[in-house]
Amino acid sequence: MSLDIATVRRIAALARIRLEEGELAQAQAELNGILGWIEQLQAVNTEGVEPMAGGGAVALRPRPDAVTDGGIADKILANAPDRQGEYFGVPKVVE
């Protein structure tokens, strides 16, 4: 599977990473280089194999339902690039 320019553009848009027109070709080449190398995995027979999601605990450990956090609006907002009073500010979103 090899990426065409349109796909590179679509993936970059999905990932919200701006790629200038002039950067597309290089990105395409790099991604195809990596994907080409990954392609060898298709040779592995994985029939009947249960996918492994991760290591660690085998099951969730629930916590009790108690309010133990919050009430720290100032800390939550302290690093905001555009703090608007008690809110985070972003360019107006049109729904």
Add this chain to the structure above:
Amino acid sequence: MHPTDFTLRGAIDALNEGVISSVELTTAHLDAIAALNPRLNAYITVTGEQALEQARASDARRKEGVTGPLEGVPLAIKDLFCTAGTLTTAGSRILGNFTPPYESTVSGNLLRDGAVFLGKANLDEFAMGSSNTTSASGPVENPWSRANDPDTRLVPGGSSGGSAAAVAARLALGATATDTGGSIRQPAAFCGIAGIKPTYGRCSRFGIVAFASSLDQAGPVARTVEDCAILLKSMAGFDPKDSTSADMPVPDFAAACARGVKGLRIGVPKEYRLEGTPPEIEALWEQGLAWLRAQGAEMVEISLPHTQYALPTYYIVAPAEASSNLARYDGVRFGLRVTEPGSDLRDLYERTRAQGFGAEVRRRILIGTYVLSAGYYDAYYLKAQKIRALIKRDFDEAFAKVDAIVTPATPSAAFGMDEKQDDPVKMYLNDVFTVTANLAGLPGLAVPAGLDAQGLPLGLQVIGKAFDEETVFAVGTAIEQAANFTALPRLRAGA
């Protein structure tokens, strides 16, 4: 003896015996940092004032008779660990101005045990890299250099390159690090020090900037195996704030170092004899096995048949998780925001992330986005998860026959800063020996075992069963003692 020459164990003893104070020890390290960091760039942030304050407080506690296991010991903290009130950048422009109001569990555990923090160690951006050349704060230089070519600056390995370089150059007695595909063990091997990635779940991931959640694991780097054992004991432990943290008792790892290897069965995976591996590395591996045999261990050839698929599997799983983990860096709540006049929210996201992330991070986010996207999930991500299961099964079967596995740590010694930069895949091959332990969630230790013809350090790797770090430390100590690795890097404090 210069105070920076202590091992961590030695420093603890010296502090306990009153030979030196934490303020003296800390000052010596801060002086060394001031002298060498401009060249090595091992630290992104040096917290000198705070370190001295912590050292004074530690000395005061000691007077009161209160001494934690790491009382007064100066350490470096990889800049991937959030430290309350101290800039935490993950080596990225996008977090260049981020000061977390909270402490990671692991660094908090070290503070609880009395440690002093010298500063935040440099790293590959978001821990993605094997050379520590992708940091927004600039590359880290390996304190070692080639005997016949001392002017070529070498990489320290990555991503924990700052941690490894700082410890090797004696700018810290030990350091925290993280390992997603080899990021503790590879830089440890390149810098001639020890480092362990413990079992997945052994150390809490709470407060560590996530790269690939199912692979990331914190661990220490230090100049001896025992020092690593002491640090890991403090770093590890169950944390209810991390749902993947293992609710297991933390053994006395340092005590396990001296267990010896008599009667242990050591697995030697035949698939790790890779085409193109330098003969010196092959020879060092043989030497290591011989040392262990001489100490009473039995060598057993094992097969890990899916080894060759581990790296490509990793380069699906890790970028996939990273593409999602790094979505939160969007210029809204913290970190960098880049806009142009008239930018809408989407434009803000795209500019912020294009300029905030470096090339390697962007590349991995794109790969990760692609392998998860509609129509490709099964062919890439699901396939990789299945192969990951097969890799784990290989280890399960091997560990039915052996107690530990010994392999080379890296396929080469440290390389030049300008080498291997043109082709991402070539760079990825650095992790060929280490990445399997991440995929299977197993503990892996790198221990310095010898020098190559250029006088550069080479390491061996010990892989153990899940939650059996004790055997790993025992085998590592046996190799360390036999190797009697005394060589020193050219750039180091007190040199």
Add this chain to the structure above:
Amino acid sequence: MTYVIEGRTGPWEVVIGLEVHAQVTSQAKLFSGAATEFGAAPNSQVSFVDAGFPGMLPVINQECVAQAVRTGLGLKAEIHLWSRFDRKNYFYADLPQGYQISQFAHPIVGTGTVEITLADGSTKQIDITRLHLEQDAGKSLHDQHPSKSFIDLNRSGVALMEIVSEPDMRSPEEAGAYLTKLRQILRYLGTCDGNMDEGSMRADVNVSVRKPGEGFRTRCEVKNVNSIRFVMQAVEAEARRQIEVWEEGGAVEQETRLFDTGRGVTRSMRSKEDAHDYRYFPDPDLPPLVLEADWVESLKASLPELPDERRARYVAMGLSPYDAHVLTLERETAAFFEAVAKGRDAKTVANWVTGDFFAALNRTGLGVEESPVSAAALGELLDLIADKTINGKIAKDVLAIMFETGERPGAIVDARGLRQVVDTGAIEAAIARVMEANADKVAEYRSGKDKLFGFFVGQVMKAMQGKGNPALVNEVLKQKLA
């Protein structure tokens, strides 16, 4: 009777499926310890986890899991002992992590069913496809600043149950009845407060239209409709729009739309037009959710009685199906009814509760739980009727005073001398006075004008300030007039 919309080309059927987001009743959020209470100051109920800060990790809230299981049991659905959380990846201003933690491939609850009752008394089964747990997003405010949107993350991370129905509904009425019934079940279970004004329940309405006998045509999803009435309106508006598209020779395109409540029409959601590719994958921060069968059984055993069962029990107690329906609509009403009915005649109690008591509540605009007349007080009033201390007519007045003053009925009766007169002598005296004053009417009655009897009863009661025992008054009056 099938609901159809007559178009230019003939009748159209409407096909409706609902995805309801119900906020789980819990103290803390699904994956963090921040509070869930409605109406707090902006960003005051936010933890670093909810704001997606670096290194923050989710830890699941036991009670949210229990609430989802209870809801599943209440929907007679299968409970999955093994489920898993997935990440749904997309960028949005009020989605701090850049993904929503949800359950995509393996939800906690599988197929179930809800029975709805329609206005004509008929019932219908609406099948439930699944119920899963997920996080809510924050809130964007667009009207605070000329060029900026403001983000409040208080809701971010609050636990939601997404309850997905099959496309089993065929009319706005059925959609409304389904949502009403679902809300009723959730409120009975105590798993969601059902408060649609505060956003505790929102529905995504999937609508398509078709000619009778056809298979399904393309559907559109009308997002985030926040009242039952609006859901019914949105169904009709969207159905009419689609019919027009088809009838003009076009084709309905699958898309996400919004219901404009002011204009009563749906419109395309521009911001969501962007091709969806959520890149779901298992959340690597969260191992699988594994439930013990015993624990599920214990939740089942402690489940409250549900509306259907309760209604059936009331009918068995002698109530009319209508009264049983009305009294079980709200759990609080049913509880009130049962408290009054304890040890009393259920039918009489039902009449009083659904009659004068509800009427008085309606006048005051209060809910049952805020009623100034407690169940105990109403019971005492009914006891005063039963033991003939007062008659039914006086009781109505007493109830009105109870609502006004909050006094107990006994005290009102005593203080105002409202005891009913059972003294035959007093009744005879009053009758004598009335007969004397209306001698002409007496003559008319005696000559056969029977229906004047009511007039005499009224006059006698009036003479006795309403306190005469009606049975006695009747009895004695019959004798005297004979």
